[in-house]
Amino acid sequence: MSNSTELHIEENHDHEHEDYVGDKMGMWLFLFTELLLFGGMFLAFLVYYISFYTEDFHNAGKNLNVMMGGGNTLILLTSSLTMVLAITAIQKKNKFLSIFYLIVTIACAGGFMVVKYFEWGAKFSHGLYPAKLTSLAEYFGPSIIPSLPKGEAIFFGLYFTMTGLHGFHVMAGVAVLLIVLYKVIVNDIDSEKFGYMENVGLYWHVVDLIWIYLFPLLYLVA
Amino acid sequence: MSHSNDEVHIVSYGTHTMVYIGLLSLTALTVAIAGGNFGSLTLLIAMFIATCKAGLVLSYFMHVKFEDRVIQMMVASAIILLIVAYGMSFIDYGTR
């Protein structure tokens, strides 16, 4: 008796993994939550930009470095491309090409964070950092945000929260991409079974998608 | 309703690369336009271009174009919901 139940369990676990469409649907639903999470932030941004502080936002936006923002856009778009290419490669049974593309993707993500580091560092050294983080005053001098016009202060508040949250998602992306890389190497992902990789890809594109809106809003409104 | 993997639509390297080039040109376009002076239209134009880019990413990179009907409808309704919620918020802020 107990034997047959165990068999049943085995079947069930297989069943759980077999539902390719179901997994993808679950992933999409998760992505909706991500979209709406950032959607709330964008709502706040638009409300302040359109209804309260249009001028201030323009002025504050001029302080951002378009080169760095644009560069990061390029990097993210490229990583999105290599991500899908990696998937196509695995579907076409080209494991090594897929690994190559995955590594490029991860490298791009790393590059994005490096650029972000320098960008934030530059802001901090000008005294532009959230005012309550008083421990930073030791390194960068007191925060100048409270002395800015109110709209500009809010702009920087939103800038740090939005790019910070986005950066957090990039790092999470790197973590799951590393898992995918591992799975491809040990043949856990192959031309028959690539649902996991596709779903991670979807997540990675959402990170890109959010940046597609962040970039013009933050860097180009000026 | 079950789909086996062989039904999966494989997008070619070429298509992806074309999409990528499209995305790059659109990025260049927004940066260029932001330099010009369009006044209050700037935001609208920037958002329009961003939405075109997002459309490309969604339909090709994220495969929505080749997906099940159900998933397409889900994606559409989530996006529509978000847009409507934005609109509703501006019923208040737009009339301040």
Place this chain on the structure above:
Amino acid sequence: MVSSAKTFYEDKALIFQGFQESLEKAGENNKLYKFLAWVLSWIFSTDHKRVGILYLITMAAFFAIGVSLGLLIRFELFLPGEQFISARVYNSVFTMHGVIMIFLVVIPGIPATFGNFCLPLQLGAPDVSFPKLNLSTWWLFMIGAGLAVLSLFVGTNANGELMMVAPDGGWTFYVPYSLESSANISLALSGAFILGFSSMFTGMNFITTIHRMRAKGMGFFQMPLFCWSLYASSWIQVLATPVVSITLLLVIIERFMGIGIFDPSKGGDPVLYQHMFWIYSHPAVYLMVIPAMGVVSDVIAVFSRRTIFGYKAIAISSMAIAFVGYFVWAHHMFTSGMTETAQIVFSFLTFFVAIPTAIKTFNWIATLYKGSIHLSVPMVWALTFVFLFSIGGLTGLLNGAINADIHVHDTYYVVGHFHYTMFGGGMVGLFCACHYWFPKVTGKIYNESVGYLAWAFFFVGFNTLYGSMLVMGLLGMPRRYHDYLPQFTIWHQLSTIGAVIMVTGLIIMFINLLKGWINGPKANENHWDGRSLEWTHSASPPILLNFDKDPEVQGGPYDYDGEWK
């Protein structure tokens, strides 16, 4: 149909199975290990039925805490002036009452408990789509709840002394007060943030399960209505929860970093907080009540022994409530300084929610008509739902009308109204589910006469308690006050007496269910003569993977006298 296989209580599907089994071996001659192994077999179980029961037990505990806090409020208000808690503590008490009841009891509510238990059974599936994710929602729930409860006790005041600093200012955490209060708000908000994830994952899981795991022959329109209601509420969980997550996160960030987003002294807009908060929290009130409506639809059909009247209308109106409910949030904000245009639009839209709700109510009544009604305990609770929720809904119309709302805003009228909807709706639905699926969950049956007695206490007490709140609200008693003018004394005392009667009923009900579970008589396999898969095709209590062989569906879920087409 009746299987000789082991029930899910004796069988297990676990993560860390090896660990648990070695504990079990060690437990053969050690009581402690044996107990530990037993606990692990629950808290690591991916079986949807066990997860559902886990939720049920933990929520019962939180409900008990919430009820105690509610009673504390009522006793304090028995006489004007300060009785035994100070004004400051009073603020914390009603805040924690609200937080616990909302975030730990009614929002997970029916979906997490009976949704988990019954959805796969009703669909004819062996489990939900993502069993491990399902278990993780319970863990997230416990972590979030832990943080929220911790925030009650741990914290420091301005001088760095340890003290009780439970959050105050109401469960809505309105800015700017929540930015400035020295109470332990960040911790409570982090708790709510994590609870949000638990809720979202449950929603994702249910939607995927409903799309992918229905039995052979079961189209969307052959699902029991409870599944439909879970489908609608899951969409709310997925699409609304993230908005409040980000809002609460922004408040936390604001408290730690001072970015100024909601802080008027730094140029932020506090009304924006209210918008973002209610974009979630209004749909959330439908999240509480739609599953209850699903339970009631099932129960009314089964106990009238009739096909439900207007199946499609009920199914679709669930979706309609979820959808319209998304666009009426600002009716909570008529007095917060929105523009007049916005007030009018939102008031107008609010009245639309009444339509799908009324559709349901009339369909239920039409189902009863000429049915052979069996007034068993679950049916009594279902009818109570219809009665109390109708009062809740009708009093809501008054709140939705701008000019009336300005009069009753922030009075006890509103407190009465939302208790009628959330307690008389959401919670009564849960009680109804408890009595209806009891034989399914336990294989036993409670004492029905005691069940009626508990109900009678509850019903009388409930209406005294909240009915008098409606009245004193109209007379002008404001909510969230620690004290009141002498002319309200009589109403407050009535209300407190009602609370005592009602809680007596709750205690009787709880003991009755518990006793039934421990040593009740054995129930019949299909105790209520239901027609949906969980009654017809699975044992009571069910086996581990629910069905001996995958069921196939021919008729509908309410296939009584062949009326089903």
